[in-house]
Amino acid sequence: MAAGLRPLGIGRRWSPGAFVAAGLLALILGTLGTVAIHAGGLTALGSWDWRAVWFTLWQAALSATLSAALAIPVARALARRRFVGRRLLITLLGAPFILPVIVAVTGLISVFGRSGLVNGLLVPLGFGPVSVYGWHGVILAHVFFNLPLCVRMILHGWQAIPAERFRLAQSLDFAPADIARHLERPMLREVLPGAWLAVFLVCLTSFAVALALGGGPRATTVELAIYQAFRFDFDMGRAATLGLVQVGLCVLALLLAAGVAAPAGFGAGLDRAAPALAPPGWRRGADLAVIALAAAFLLVPILSVTLAGAPRIAELPPSVWEAAGRSIVMALISAVLALAVSLMLALSVAAGQRWTEAAGMLPLVASPLVLGTGLFLLLRGLASATQLALPVTVAINAVMALPFALRILIPAARALRHDYGRLADSLGMTGAARLRLLILPRLSRPLGFAGGLSAALAMGDLGVITLFADSRSPTLPLMLYQLMNSYRMADAAACSVLLMAISFALFWAFDRGGRLNAAA
Amino acid sequence: MRTTVLALLATTAPALAAGPEFTVYAPDYFASEWGPGPKIEAGFEAICGCDLRFVTGDVLPRILLEGDRTEADVVIGLNSDTTMRARASGLFAPHGQDVSGLTMPVEWTDDTFLPFNWSEFAFVYDDTRLENPPNSFQELLDAPDDLKLVIQDPRSAISGLGLLLWVKSVFGEDSKQAWEKLRPKVLTVTPGWSEAYGLFTDGEADMVLSYTSSPAYHIAAEDDATKHAAIFPEGHYLMVEMAAQLKDSDQPELAQAFMDYILSHDFQSMIAEANWSYPAKLPAEELPEAFAVLPRPDKTIFLPEDQAEVLRKPALEEWLQVFAR
Numbered sequence: 001m002a003a004g005l006r007p008l009g010i011g012r013r014w015s016p017g018a019f020v021a022a023g024l025l026a027l028i029l030g031t032l033g034t035v036a037i038h039a040g041g042l043t044a045l046g047s048w049d050w051r052a053v054w055f056t057l058w059q060a061a062l063s064a065t066l067s068a069a070l071a072i073p074v075a076r077a078l079a080r081r082r083f084v085g086r087r088l089l090i091t092l093l094g095a096p097f098i099l100p101v102i103v104a105v106t107g108l109i110s111v112f113g114r115s116g117l118v119n120g121l122l123v124p125l126g127f128g129p130v131s132v133y134g135w136h137g138v139i140l141a142h143v144f145f146n147l148p149l150c151v152r153m154i155l156h157g158w159q160a161i162p163a164e165r166f167r168l169a170q171s172l173d174f175a176p177a178d179i180a181r182h183l184e185r186p187m188l189r190e191v192l193p194g195a196w197l198a199v200f201l202v203c204l205t206s207f208a209v210a211l212a213l214g215g216g217p218r219a220t221t222v223e224l225a226i227y228q229a230f231r232f233d234f235d236m237g238r239a240a241t242l243g244l245v246q247v248g249l250c251v252l253a254l255l256l257a258a259g260v261a262a263p264a265g266f267g268a269g270l271d272r273a274a275p276a277l278a279p280p281g282w283r284r285g286a287d288l289a290v291i292a293l294a295a296a297f298l299l300v301p302i303l304s305v306t307l308a309g310a311p312r313i314a315e316l317p318p319s320v321w322e323a324a325g326r327s328i329v330m331a332l333i334s335a336v337l338a339l340a341v342s343l344m345l346a347l348s349v350a351a352g353q354r355w356t357e358a359a360g361m362l363p364l365v366a367s368p369l370v371l372g373t374g375l376f377l378l379l380r381g382l383a384s385a386t387q388l389a390l391p392v393t394v395a396i397n398a399v400m401a402l403p404f405a406l407r408i409l410i411p412a413a414r415a416l417r418h419d420y421g422r423l424a425d426s427l428g429m430t431g432a433a434r435l436r437l438l439i440l441p442r443l444s445r446p447l448g449f450a451g452g453l454s455a456a457l458a459m460g461d462l463g464v465i466t467l468f469a470d471s472r473s474p475t476l477p478l479m480l481y482q483l484m485n486s487y488r489m490a491d492a493a494a495c496s497v498l499l500m501a502i503s504f505a506l507f508w509a510f511d512r513g514g515r516l517n518a519a520a
Numbered sequence: 521m522r523t524t525v526l527a528l529l530a531t532t533a534p535a536l537a538a539g540p541e542f543t544v545y546a547p548d549y550f551a552s553e554w555g556p557g558p559k560i561e562a563g564f565e566a567i568c569g570c571d572l573r574f575v576t577g578d579v580l581p582r583i584l585l586e587g588d589r590t591e592a593d594v595v596i597g598l599n600s601d602t603t604m605r606a607r608a609s610g611l612f613a614p615h616g617q618d619v620s621g622l623t624m625p626v627e628w629t630d631d632t633f634l635p636f637n638w639s640e641f642a643f644v645y646d647d648t649r650l651e652n653p654p655n656s657f658q659e660l661l662d663a664p665d666d667l668k669l670v671i672q673d674p675r676s677a678i679s680g681l682g683l684l685l686w687v688k689s690v691f692g693e694d695s696k697q698a699w700e701k702l703r704p705k706v707l708t709v710t711p712g713w714s715e716a717y718g719l720f721t722d723g724e725a726d727m728v729l730s731y732t733s734s735p736a737y738h739i740a741a742e743d744d745a746t747k748h749a750a751i752f753p754e755g756h757y758l759m760v761e762m763a764a765q766l767k768d769s770d771q772p773e774l775a776q777a778f779m780d781y782i783l784s785h786d787f788q789s790m791i792a793e794a795n796w797s798y799p800a801k802l803p804a805e806e807l808p809e810a811f812a813v814l815p816r817p818d819k820t821i822f823l824p825e826d827q828a829e830v831l832r833k834p835a836l837e838e839w840l841q842v843f844a845r
Contacts, residue, residue, distance in 0.1 A: 038585075048840060106718070114668065114707065115723045133708040216673075216709040217844040224711070228675035232832075234584050234605065319553055373585065384591060386575055472573075478548070484714035486554035487737040487796065489721045 017348025020341050021359035027399065028247070028366045031374025036240035038377050043237030052220040053245055059135060060203035063142035068196045070143065071150030072188065074294045077287035079158035089295060090155070091508060096298050097148045098453065098503045100460030100477055103496040105212045107301030108132065108141055117300070137213030146199040148298060153407065157191035160415065176279045197257035198407045201364040204249055222246055226367050243370035250365035254358050309497035316494055320479055324502060327459055327476040330394050331506055335455035337398035339447060342405035350413035357410065364403040371396065390473060397461050401454035412446040448514010452507035459503040539570040542774045545583065547597040548576040556794030564781050570774055580606055587611070593769040594778050596636065599678045600760040601685060603633050604829040613767040615779045622801050625820035626758060633762040636782050637797040639731040640756035640820060641682045642749035643669065650726045657690055657752045661701040668707040670716040670725040674836055677712045683729055684835040685828055686757035689821045699842040709843070732756060732814065737796045740810035755819030761797070
């Protein structure tokens, strides 16, 4: 790299991003270490633990592959077709990813369950009932959660191909196959490994989904094994070992994905609206069918949950609304924190510090239980756990959202640096001016999307608050569990809808805000 | 931003109440708005001149993690199947109560762990969906495989562990065959009780592993008499919830007063309809109507904590082997 290519006004070795990354490493590995030290060392794993590791690995690989593969036609159809309500549909399709797990599982069961819609249609036609319980239920749930993430990431990739390239393709009279070869495949080569990796890592630490739909011990994940070690065996050493295994798997997956990804190198464009290169004929029908199927798969379960719970929302007690307000404030602070940190990290990754990317992905595989326990042990001398409950939850939620925010910001930050870095450098644009005039406007779309995801994820997360909780200040997800634990399933259903609506509203507001800025 | 941070901090500030702070660790469901916690807090604060604060979470793991540095003065919500390890920690002091007059189906002599409510595990069904429920555990095993149950994972739920010990107590040497017969009827295994019960009320399963006292909720709160616990002549495994005071509590008098309060009529008479479980010391005629009409099993099974601890690992191994195939 030439000396003139100074990264975004940031020093080469110890940028703010590098400090943040080092802090993250210390947090994840430090809490793991604390748990291990408290336990007096790591404990060897038993055969059931290894089975859990194996199941976790293959289901995550399968879930990621399916989600990424299915997302390609959906993203392509959405990228090249224009229709009324397209934007709304794209936003709505993102909904499953930000759903609290318990709500999503309820929705899936109402569609695919024993007494669900699908069986209601199949059985009268003489087809045997299909069961959603088992490893395929876990995969189904993971695809439901992660397909939207993949679609959005790949769609971003499509939209990032400069309009000039499509115009060129048009003037050269490219057939769909030529477009695929010259424009789409190079883009996919760049975007897909990241999308696959993100889903793979999400699925590595899946806990509640695997348990509710898994059907039993065949579908045991590492996160459950950690829970068992913590809850019933009081074996912190085993919990720490399992946490370490998760980190190891994450690092392996990162190396794998880094080896596959290749930059597409389209160069800079002028931000013209891309013409919708929509091949006519049967492809038109196929695209329509793909969009319709994806919309049905992703939206019917959500609609079903909404219909079940909405009528009772008005009857929810005031304490639920208070908890909702508390959760919203927490989610907003989390999102702002996550955005600030991930922007610093993304800029330093774009400047060539690859290890900061790995550090930023680590929170995805940090077991919330190990992280929470470690923090609990570390902080107990400083303040009482209940005083720390809400601040720690906010911080952890921000950290947990980082990997997603990073995956969204890194490609954009790279492109920004590649396309405008030299110009900005030659103008001597650094520091706040560079942030205000170049970085924020150019990155406002991905920043809005990342902020929306972070806020929504923080909203729905039960996370470490169960370890620190104080009954006087419950969050909304905690309220949902309290209602379920008190037999109040109907109120719980209403609470789910409220939680879902707020998560979605937060996501929409950020995402929308990002686009408004981009238009300005 | 600053005001939102302040607002957030304000929500964590303890409510202003007179007197010293008195800390009770409790499970989340217990201290929630819909559990017995708020009533107990108000009741005890009226007599203790203190500020009772519930700290929620996994009570036993947390206490073991904190050891003698714990802030807890009293813990509530311990389960009889895990008291062996709680006792071995040496963190607890005697409760100092006369337990001879308890209204429990088994004799209770423990001087450290004080029961406050109990129930037996049972499979609960809805008579509009399951017209011919099994009349015994054996009939359940012999039922057609399209009868679907939801149970809880013994590795993450205390009720799942209870089922392991129940099956072991009823079928002994033959417990593995019993699991083999039960397995095809198990629709799914959920991480906790609430997910399983939700599946049941959503109509996904015909029966759910719950408690003999569960139908009382539906009768009292929903005026719904369709939910029943299937009563098995082989007996039902007892679940006892207990409280204990910490040896190193810095408020031993308050802790003692709280233990006194647990067996008081005031506390005991509000437990049934707040925790949907039988109070540990309340004459049958004083039970709420919804409980009085519930059928009672003839036989209650209870394993002393040392036996429960000895059986736990082999029973879990057996269950895993059958269910992991």
